[in-house]
Amino acid sequence: MHNPSDIHDQRDVIARVHALTSEIRVAANTADWALAARLADERSPLVMSLRAPVDSAALALIREIQAMDADLLVSADGARNQLVQQQNQSIQKISATNQYNRVALF
Numbered sequence: 001m002h003n004p005s006d007i008h009d010q011r012d013v014i015a016r017v018h019a020l021t022s023e024i025r026v027a028a029n030t031a032d033w034a035l036a037a038r039l040a041d042e043r044s045p046l047v048m049s050l051r052a053p054v055d056s057a058a059l060a061l062i063r064e065i066q067a068m069d070a071d072l073l074v075s076a077d078g079a080r081n082q083l084v085q086q087q088n089q090s091i092q093k094i095s096a097t098n099q100y101n102r103v104a105l106f
Helices: 004-029 033-049 056-105
Strands: none
Touching: 004 033, 004 056, 033 056
16 A cells, blocks of 8 residues: 555656656757756656556656657657758868868969
């Protein structure tokens, strides 16, 4: 049997994880990946401390957290791909500039 104060503490932890996940989503939506990473670092030990939910409300919050996490992974992957593409374009521009400079010097 669970101690009633443990159940309350568990609900508080789940609520905090949910709030942090929502904040991470806002940071991701504004492409503030540094903030998203800091919030994820804050959230991580809380997630690791979670035990099996003891009631349906807690389970519902955890399902919302999982859904937000799935959306965040898609957003992060898209942002990463976009940054890689921008980096490749920048490298090509630098290469073209270097080539021009070599030709222009002759």
